[in-house]
Amino acid sequence: NAGVIQTPRHKVTGKGQEATLWCEPISGHSAVFWYRQTIVQGLEFLTYFRNQAPIDDSGMPKERFSAQMPNQSHSTLKIQSTQPQDSAVYLCASSRDWGGGTQYFGPGTRLLVL
Amino acid sequence: GDKVKQSPSALSLQEGTNSALRCNFSIAATTVQWFLQNPRGSLINLFYLVPGTKENGRLKSAFDSKESYSTLHIRDAQLEDSGTYFCAAEAGGSNAKLTFGKGTKLSVKS
Incomplete structure (x- = not known):
């Protein structure tokens, strides 16, 4: 069990560029956060998926952030026209049960927008 | 105000001593999770709690949903217990998102 995998671990972008972050949840887990x-x-909190369907994106800045889960083995978080205030560690977590339960976190992607 | 309030915000312990961390909730928490963020930044899940108590080694945690609080007790603190402890609450229904406290930074000294 490799745990939740996130790539890249570090990303530096210039203001206005796009950043895409990847997450691979634990195999068999049905919820991704x-x-x-x-x-x-x-x-x-930003957003979460249950069985690949988007459930709650109430934490997402509406204009430039989007998230997808095209298959059960990965999710992406895309930030368009990055701004310095987007600099943060972005963490992905997964849980076995879609209704709740222990959330297991990945190591995070540290995004720096210059 | 903060929906999940953690106290204290920072704590320094001598090796071998005991301590208690606390979270108070202003949301209707149905479950609570406690995490340790180690110096490398990894968030490690310590407990998942429905109302009640759990124990794991030197750690013991309790969650009282009626009084809206949770505690984490650390017994015989060791150097490797150092890091930042976070509690997080699920507000129930079918939404499993977590609302986090600001954390307690624990430093254990020899």
């Missing part, structure tokens, strides 16, 4: 962590805001 995205969070981000900053010093100021702490850990914040």
Whole structure:
């Protein structure tokens, strides 16, 4: 069991560029979550999928952020026209049961927007 | 205000001593999870709780949904317990998203 895999581990982009972050959940897990962590805001929920269907994206900044889960083995978080305030650690988590349960986190992608 | 309030925000312990961390919820928490973020940044799940208590080695956690709080007790603190502890609540229904507290930064010294 490799755990939740996130790539890349570090990404540096220039202001206005696009960033795509990848997450591979634990095999057999039916729920996938995205969070981000900053010093100021702490850990914040962004969005989550249940059996690949989007359930709640209430934490996503509406204009430039989007997330997809095209198959059960990976999810992507895309940020268009990145801004310095998007700099954060983006964390992906998965849980076995779609209705809740222990969430297992990946190592995160540290995004720096210059 | 914060939906999940953790206290204390920071704590320094001598090796071998005991401590308690606390979370108070202003949302209707139905389940609670406790995590340790180690110095490398990895979030490690310590407990998943429905109302009640759980114990694992030197750690013991309790969740009281009626009084809206949860505690994490650390017994005989060791150097490797250092890191930031987060609690997070699920507000129930069919939505499994977590709302996190700001964390307690624990430093264990020899």
